Structures are given as C-alpha cells and as structure tokens.
Amino acid sequence: MSRLPFYLIVALLLAAGIGLSVHRHVQFEVPWTPGELRQVWEIEAQVNFRAEGGPVKVNMALPSTQRGFRLLTEHTASPGYGLSYLEEDGVRRALWSTREAAGSQQLYYSAQILAAPQARGNEVPAPRPDPSVAWEPPYDTAASEVIERAWSRSADAFTFARELIRDFGDERQGENARLLLTQFDRVPLLVRLLNQADVPAREVSGLLLEHGRRRQTLTSWIQVHDGDQSALFDPSTGTQGRPDNLLLWEAAGQAVLEVEGGTNSRVTFSMLSRNQPAAAAVRSQLAEDAGTLLNFSIHSLPLEEQALFQTILLIPIGALVVVILRVLVGIKTSGTFMPVLIALAFIQTTLVTGLVGFLLVVAVGLVIRNYLSYLNLLLVARVTAVIITVIAIISLFSVLAFRFGLNAGLQITFFPMIILSWTIERMSILWEEEGPKEVLIQGGGSLLTAVLAYLAMNNPWVRHITFNFLGVQLILMALILMLGNYTGYRLLELRRFKPVTED
Template sequence: MSRLPFYLIVGFLLLAGIATSIHRHIQFEIPWVPGEQRQVWEIEAVITFNAQNGPVQVDLALPANQAGYRVLTENTASSGYGLSYSADELGRQAQWTIREAAGSQQLYYSVQMLVAPDARAPNQPPPGLATPTPWESPYETAADQLIERAWARSANNATFARELILDINGERQGENARLLLTQENPSALIVRLLNQAGVQAREVSGLMLEDARRRQSLSSWIQVFDEPGEQWAIFNPTTGERGRPENLLLWETGGRAVLEVEGGTNSQVSFSMLTHNQPASAAVRNHRSQDTLLNFSIHSLPLEEQALFQTILLIPIGALVVVLLRVFIGVKTSGTFMPVLIALAFIQTTLLTGLIGFLLIVAVGLVIRNYLSYLNLLLVARVSAVIITVIAIIAAFTVLAYRMGLSAGLTVTFFPMIILAWTIERMSILWEEEGPKEVLIQGGGSLLTAVLAYLAMNNPWIRHITFNFLGVQLILMAFILLLGNYTGYRLLELRRFKPITEDEKPS
C-alpha cells in the first residue's frame, strides 16, 4: 500500500502549523518567548463645555491603528449620556448624546496605544479635490503668486508642499503670505493653496507623546499625497520638515474637526498621558480590533475558559513525551496516558508534593485493595470500593496536612481519583499475576514518564507557545503520526542482543 497519502497528510499538518504560527508572530506581533515587554501609552482626553439647558450632542474624533501604534483598549466615563462609536473612510468617532443638560459638563475618553513598530496604517485612498473657494481681490493675486513661486522651485508634490510652507512660515515669508494669513491660520492656508494648485492635501491633528504630561493639546500637521510614491507624506506646517516624529500619535486624519459640540459653548478638549511597560502576552490579550479567522485564538474567550484551555493545550506535549518513551525507548507504564494526567496533577501540586502524595495514596490503596481481593467481589463492585477508598485516603491526608499546618498537602485533591483507583486496581492485579518486580517496573516507568511530562508541560516557553500559537497543535500531531509509523527496535529491547555481542568478542 502506498504511503504517499500518509506523508502528504503529515506534510500538510507541518506546513499549516508552521504557517499559522509564523503568521500570528508577524501579523499580530505575538512574541516567541514569554516575558517580553511592550511599551503602552495610556492617554486620557477630557472634554469640557457649558451646556445650554437643552439637548447636547458631542462628536470626538478617535485615534485608529497607524504606523507604529495600535489601539488596545478604550473606555469612556460619561454619566447620563448615551454613547456610540462609528467609523468611516475618514476615521473613527465617538458620539455622546443627552436630552437635557445644563451648566459645566465633563466627558472622559481613555485609550491604550501599544507601541508596535511593525504596525501599519490602513490604506486610505486620497480624497477628491475640493472645489476651491474663490479669493477676493487682492487675495487672489497674492495666492497665485505664492503658488507660482513655490511651483517653480519644486519637482513634485512633496517638494512643492515644502517650498510653500517655507514661503508662508519660514524666513522667506513675504508680503503675499502675511496678507493671506490675515484670512486663514497657517495650516488651513497651506492646505487651501495646495488644493488650489491641484495637489491633494489635508490638515491632520496629532498628539506629541511625552511621559507624565497633563493638559496637552493637539497640534496641526499637513499630509500631502505624493503621487510618485502613491502614499501620504506628512509635513511640519511650521518648519516644512518632512516625516513623522517617533513620538507623534495622529489623532485625527480625515481632515474634519476633532471636537464638535451642539448645544454647548466654550468647548475644548485636553489630553493627559502616561507610559508604562507590560508583558507582550497581556497586550495580545487586550487586543481585539483585528480578530479574524487567521487570528483565531483562545484570547477571545472569557478568562475562566482561557485558564482552562491553557492547561488542556499542554496535554499533547505530555502525549508526545509518552509516545517517545514508549515507542523509542520502551518504557513500560501502568496505563497508556495515565502519566499525562498525573503530570497535570503535578502542575497543580508542585513536583515534590505531588510525588509524595501520589506514592502515599497508591501505597495505602494497594494495602486496602489487597484485603478486598480476599472478599471475592465482582470487578465493578471492587473498583467502586477502591474509588471510595481513594477518596477517603485523599480526604484523610488533606485534613491531616491542614491540622499539621502543611498547606502544600492540601493540593493532593487535584489528583484524578478515577485514574488513581484504576492504577491501584491494575497494580494489584499485576502483583498477583506477575509479582512485585513487574509492579515496580511499570510503577517506576509511570512515575518517570509523569515527571518528564511534567517538566516539559510546565516549561514557561512551552506553555507560552502552546497557548498563543494554536498551529503548534498541528505540528505535534504531525510528529506523533510520524512516530506512530516507527516499527524498529526500542532502546531497552537492545539488551536482548547483549549475549550475542559478548559471544562474538575474541577470546
């Protein structure tokens, strides 16, 4: 029979597991190792205004994922107000509404921004050119002269914007620029002249991030669509310098107002910010904005289920250890995967406490099971009696440990009682049929396998990888399938050939 389909399945599992794991690492910046720290900025926006004894509607532009930053979580505090979020091609907004409000009002919005060097802003198509508002004389002549002068000294849209900014705000500022600045603020004037010249541009608002700063305001920046590069170029409207500073967070990029208040006066928004580091795994748990099929992860579940699956996902690691020890080395165990369950109990109890508890429970259970064998009970009744006995032993050890002040002894309740009962039953039958030597061999093999499985499953790196990269389960499946195809000698079986090698030695 051809083995090609088998190897195709194994190859597919390996490629799928590796591909999905690499995708999660690159696309969602999930680290390969635990303990990696990420910088997070916590920013709070405070909106203040005076309500006019009537309905109020407040619209605030919100930051979005962008180059270098990604939104983790966001919260609001607005007692009595209705709240909704919206998003369109111009960006994101939060809207507060209330039927009636009077006097001084305060609304709060807070956001956590993850510093993510590999993050990219979503593609934004360039807006269509707005119909230029005609200038009145003599402003029209001044605007034409500014455009012509800057155009002559430029080579493309980006250099044209730079020259125009220097003519308006730089040392080259002339009478034409000063005249037009009486009609518009510098940033708005630059955008208007760029649009008038057929260059797609917009005014955006950004926040300079500085640790432990309070009552900060947004600053204006100019974005110009650079046709040769097919991308947006950002300029400082004061100096003409191109490029975004590392600590600049773009808050509003659609060219619309940051804050709009209907039904209130004297509105303003101020910002406070603080930075801190947190584990990368926590940042991943907080991140919800890009949950897709390829970002399929346990992190989308409630925390209680996450904790459960963090343990369940370790079972394939223990299964791989059992397969290696039984198929390649030939270690005998009492039950095929009983050591994996014992290893799970060791994770809860710690290794030393678990070993002592396991040995005590099994030893006492074997003594009692030996007495039950003289009663000639049916199998079901005998196993049921052993289960009740195991429960009684665990309860007695727990109470005794509590009375003696040994808190570690309380964790023996994590042992799987049914598995312990069957282990005692099988060891007792093995004792009667094969003798104590075989019991020691299988019991020792089970403990050795459980300890090795515990060491593998309790490794911080393995726990991190199995929990954050579900593709690892496919890789483990592929390896186990390959190991299951092995039909050679086990290492412990090679002892049978030792007499042959001794006979072949020269005398």
Template sequence: MSRLPFYLIVGLLLVAGVALSVHRHVQFEVPWTPGEQREVWEVESQITFTATGDAPVLVDMALPTNQRGFRLLTENTASPGYGLSFVQENGGRRAQWSIREAVGSQQLYYTAQFLVAPGSRPPEISPPPLREDIVWERPYDTAAVQVIERAWGRSANSFTFARELIRDFGDERQGENARLLLTQYERGPLLVRLLNQAGVPAREVSGLLLEDGRRRQSLMTWVQVFDDDEWTLFDPRSGEQGHPDNLLLWESTGQAVLEVQGGTNSGVTFSMLTHNQPAAAAVRNQLDEDSLLNFSIHSLPLEDQALFQTILLIPIGALVVVLLRVLVGIKTSGTFMPVLIALAFIQTTLVTGLVGFLLVVAVGLVIRNYLSYLNLLLVARVTAVIITVIAIISAFSVLSYRFGLNAGLTITFFPMIILSWTIERMSILWEEEGPKQVLIQGGGSLVTAILAYLAMNNPWIRHITFNFLGVQLILMAMILLLGNYTGYRLLELRRFKPVTED
C-alpha cells in the first residue's frame, strides 16, 4: 500500500503549523520566548475650556488610531457628568462629550496606551480631493503663481516639488513673494493651498512628538503630500521629508483637532510617559479584532484562558509518552496515565506530588489486597477502590493541615479515578506476574510522568503552546511520524549484548 497519502498529510500538518505560527509572530508580533519586553507610551490629553452656561456643551476631539510605528492598546476617559461616545467621521475616529448644563472652568481627560511596533504597516489612506475653489486676492495671486513656477522648475515629482516649495519659504531662500504670502496666510494652510493649485493632493495633519516625561505639550502641524498611492510627511518649518520615529499622528484626515460648542477659551495639552511591559500582556491588550488567521485563546474570558493554558500542555505530555514507549520501550501502567499524573505534579510541585502519589498508591495496594479476598465483582471492586482513594486523600489532607504541612493539601489535585484504576491494574499485575513487573511498570510510569512534567512545566513550552495554536498541528505531525516507526526500541537492544561479546 502506498504511503504517499500519509506523508502528504504529515507534510500539510507541518507546513500549516509552521505557517500559522510564523504568521502570528510576524503579523501580530507575538514573541517567540517568554519574558520579552515591549515599549509602551502612555499619552494623556487634557481638554480645558470655560462653559458659558447659556447653551448645552458639545466637545468634539479627534482621536488617534493604529498607524505606522504605533498600535493602540487601550484608551480611557475621565469626564464626570458628561455623556461620551466614539464616532467615525470622514475616515477618522472622534470622541464627543456632551452635557446639558455646565458653567465655569471645565476639564476633560483622555488617556491612551500605544505599543511601539516598528514593523507595523500604516493603514491605507486615500488622497484628499484637490481644492478647486482656491481664490487669491491681488497681489497674492501673482506671488503664488511665481512661487509655484519657481519650485516646479527645480522638481521632478510631487515629493520633490513639495520639498522645494517648503524650502522657498525658509529663512535661507525666502524671497519677496514668499514673504508677501506669509504676511497674509499661516505657513501650513498656505503650503496646502499652493500644492493643491499645482495639482498635488495634500493636507494638514497634526502630530505629537513623543518625549519621555514631557508635560503640557501641543500638537504640531505637518503637511501630508500624495503621489499616486504613496504619501509622505513634510515638516513645514524645516522642509524635512519623512516620518520621524517618535511622531504620533493624532489627527490625519485634515479635520479640526478640537471643536467646542457652548464654551470659550478651549485648548488641549498633552503629557506622556514611556514604560516597558511584558510582550505577552501587550499582545493581549491589543484592540484588534480576532480574525481567522489570528485565531487565539486570548479572545476567550480569562477564566477559560487559564483552563486552556493547561489543556494545551497535554499534547506535549502525550508526545513524551509516545517517545518513551515507541523509541525507548519504557513500560507504563496505562497508556496516558503518566500525562495525568504530570498535570497533577504541575499543581502540587514535583516533590510533594511524588510523595503523595507513592503514599496513596502504597496504601491503596494494601487495601486492594484485602478486597481481593472478598471475591467481589469487577465493578463493585473498582468502586470500592475509588471510595478508598478518596478516603486516603481526605485523611492525608486533614493530617497535613493539622501538622502545618500546607503543601500536603494539594494532593487533592490528583485524578482519583485514574489513581483507582492504577491501583487495580497494579494489584492484578502483582497477582498474575509478581512484584517485579509491578516495579517495572510503576517505575516506568513515574519516570515518564516526571519527564512529562519537566517538559510541560517549562516556561518556554508553556508560552509557545498557549500563544501559537499552530504548534498543535506540528505535534500532531510528529506523533503521526512516530506512530509509523517499526524498528527496535532502545531497551530491546540489550538482547544483542551476547552477540557483541562473542
């Protein structure tokens, strides 16, 4: 029979598992190792104004979104007495505070956390429509045409034209036409008007330069210039081209940053701090909705996440059992009983779990030996063993508490049904094949459980299995390959020792 379909399935599982894991690491920046740190900026904006008291108050402020270099994690507001809603307008997000009656000085707060994500791609932005209603009064119309013609002759595309135009308004190259225009218009709106008149899509955007520990900072104006589907930022003051690494675009649609109705003397200032936090926590706090390719346990409630964090370790223990039984040849009492015992060791710690396991099994075997003289039916006998195991665990827990050994209380984490079947199997094995086989299988079970515990309790493995579900497909492929092994087991090679001696 051809093995090609089998190897195709194994190959598909490996490719799918690796692809899902790499995609989650690259696209969503989930770290490969535990303990990695990520830089997070916490930015607080304070809105101040004076409510007139003769009309309802409506405060409308632009909000930042995910962008190149930064990803929005969390956002909070402090606005007692105000209604608050988040709306989408003209491709941007805005916060709207409202109240019927307010008088005097008012303060509103908005706080957001941003994850520094250098590899994140900027969202797709549509170029703004060219303004066709540009009208210049005399003599500014002539000055504008001459400034445009001068910069146009020294440029090759929209970006170089914008750079030359901005430099013509700098102190070093500023001519009479530029000085005349600056007496009537602000630099930022003036540059946008000139670029639009030359047929170059552009608009003003507002950004915040992030510096640790700064307070009462204001937004700065930048000019966003488009050339087909590409865009870049220009500093209207210096003409520098590009997006600074510490620039957080607060408003990127060309709208007003803050609008206040029913109040006067409005303004907004910003304070900022930076700190590091574990990368896994930063990923969990991301506001991105889970998609099919971002299928993760993090979308579940925390209680369910804690449960799955343990469940996802079971395939690791199963892989250890398969390796030891198929390749090494270790005999165990029950196929996957060591995995369940290893799970109990995770809750009890290794030393406490080993002592508790040996005590329960030893006492259980003594009581099971007595039950064998009663000639009970199998179901009744196993049920009696289960009740006996529960009684033993209860007695050990009470005694541990009375003697102040709180670690002994964790013995309740042992799977009682599995312990009962283990005692039953060992007792039958003792009767049929003697104590030697009991020691071999019992010792093999303990060795396997300890190795499975060491693998499942490794911080790196716990991190990988919980954050990358594609690893489960890789484990499945490995177990299928091991299941196809038909060679000698390691412990069977000792049969050939006399041959090597001869």
C-alpha cells in the first residue's frame, strides 16, 4: 500500500500549522516568547474653547492605526456633550455636540497607542493637485520663478519637493522666496507651490512622542505623492523621511480642530510611555480581529473559558511526551494516557505535593482493594467501591492536612478520582497476575512519564506557544502521526543485544 497519502497529510498539517503560527506572529505581532515587552503610549488630548451660550459642535481629527503604530483603545470625557465617531476613506474624526454651552469648556480624548513596527494602516488617497492657482501680482511672477528654479535641479516629485523647501530655508532663501513669505505662511505656501507644479501634496499634522511631555502641540509636515509612493518632508529643513516617534494625528489635509459656537479654541497633548507585556498589549487587537479567517483566537472568548482552554491546550504536549516515551523509549505505564491526567493534577498541586499525595492515595487504596478481592465482588461493584474508597481517602487526608496546618495537602482534591480508582484496580489485578515487580515497573513508569509530561506542560514557553498559536496543535498532530509510523526497536529493548556486544 502506498504511503504517499500519509506523507501528504503529514506535510499538509506541518505546512498549515507553521503557516498559521507565522501569520499570527507577523500580522498580529503575537510574540514567540513569553515576557516580551512592548512600548505603549498613553496620549491625552485636551480641547479648550469658550462657548458663546448657544449650540456647540466640536469636530476633531483622531489618530488611527498606521505605519509603526497601532491604536489599542480610546476614551473620551465630555460631560453634557453627545459624541459620535465619523470615518470616511480611512480618516477618523470625533464630533461633540450640545444644545447649549457657555463659558470655558474642556473636552478630553485619550488613546492607547502601541508602538508596532510591523503595523500598517489604510492609506489616505492622494490629493488632486490644481495647477491653475491664482496669484496676485507680483506674487505670481515670484511663484513661477521659484518653481522653475527648483524644477531644474530635480529629477522627480520627491527631489523637487526637497529643493523647493530648501529654497525657502535661511541659507538659500532668495528675494522671490522672501517676498512670498511676507504674504503667506510657510507650510500652506509650499503645498500651494507643489500643487501648482502638478505635484500632489498636502499638509498633515503629527505629534512627536516624548515621554512625560505636557501641553504639546501638533507639528506640520508636508506629504508628497509620486505615483503609488508617498514621503514626508520637514517644511523647515526639507529633510525627507518620517521620524520613528512621529504619530500622524491628521493625515488628510483637513483642519485638526473645528469649533462652531465657540471661540479661542485650541488642543494640547500630554503623553506618557510605559512598557507592558506584549501579550497584553495585543490582546484587544486579537479579540477585535477574531472573526477573520486566519485568526482563530482564544482571546475572543470570555476570560473564564480562556483560562479553561489554557489548560486544555496543554494536553497534546503531554500526549506527545507519552507517545515518545512509549513508542521510542519503551516505558510501560499503567493506562495509556493516565500520566497526562496526573500531570494536569501536578500543575494544580505543584510537583512535590502531587507526588506525595498520589503515592499515599494509591498505597492506601491498594491495601483496601486487597481486602475487597476476598469478597468476590463483580467488576462494576468492585470498581465503584474503590471509587468511594478513593473519595474517602482524599477527604480524610484533606481534613488531616488542615488540622495539622499543611495547606498544601488540601490541593490533593485536584486529582482525577475516577482515574485514580481505575489505576488502583489495574495495579491490584497486575499484582495478582504478574507480581509486585511488574507493579513497580508500570507504577514507576507512570510516575516518571507524569513528571516529564508535567515539566513539559508547565514550561512558560510551552504554555505561551500553545495558548497563543493554535497552529501548534496541527504541528503536534503531524509529529504524533510520524511517531505512530515508527516500527523500529525501542531504546529499552536494546538491552537484549548487550550479550552480543560483549562477545
């Protein structure tokens, strides 16, 4: 029979598991290792204005997820005002409104921004330049000469913008530039000249992020488009490029703040930077995007279910340990996957407490089960009696531990009682049929396997990977399928060949 379908299934599982895991790391920035820290900015915008006693409408630009930054959460504080969020072509704005307001007014907007180098946002469409710009004499002649001079020393839209901006700097500023600056502000003037030269450009507003700064204002930048590409320019120096700490607050060339029914409006910003675990920093993003096809996220579930799945997803790791030890090493255990359930109990009780409790319960249970064997009970009744006995033993040990102040002993209740009962039953029958040596071999193998499974399942890296990357479950399935295809000797079986090597 051809093994090709088997190998195709294994390859498909591996490819799908690795692909899903890499996709979550790249697209949603879920870290590979636990304990990674991410920089999160707490930004507060304070809007101040004086209301005139009538209806008021306040329209303010809002940040969005963009290159280098991801918006996590946002909140507002505006007593007495209605609030709505508007979005069009990737441009977000907040609109506050009220029927009547008088005197000094303060509105607050706060946002959590994650520094995410791999984040990307929706690009705002490039503006349409209007070459037919009307100038009054003598500014029309000065504008034409400034454009012609910069155009002759440039090769494309970006180099033209850089040369044009430098011509308005202190070092290269000519008479035409000085004449234009007497009538127009620098940034709107540069955008107007760029549009006259048929170069798409707009004025955008950004916030330079610095830890602990208060009462900061937005800075103006010039965004120039050349086909599908765009670049930011510093209007004072002509430097091309976007600083790493620049958050574009308004990127559509619109007003940052518009107030109807008020005067003396202004907006200031305060900011703080802090580091927090990467998993917590991206948790809200994972929950929001949980409905997408390639993001099967446990984070979309309620916290109680998340805690449950965090333990359930560890079971395949313990099962893999059991498969390796039984198939490759040849360790005998009492029950196929009983060690995995005991390892889960160890996670709840801690290893030392779990080992002591397991040995006590099984030892006392074997003594009582030995007495039950003389009663010649049917199997179902005998196992039921063992279950009740195990419950009584655990209850007795818990009470005694509490009486003696051993709080760790109370955690013995986490043991799976049905599994313990069947373990006692199987060991008792094995004692009668094979003797105490075989009981020690299988009991010791079960404990050794449970301890190794516990160490693997309780590892922080393993817990992090299995909980955050569900594609790992497909990889584990592929590995178990490959191990299930193994037909060679087990390591413990090689002892039979020791006399051959001695000869």
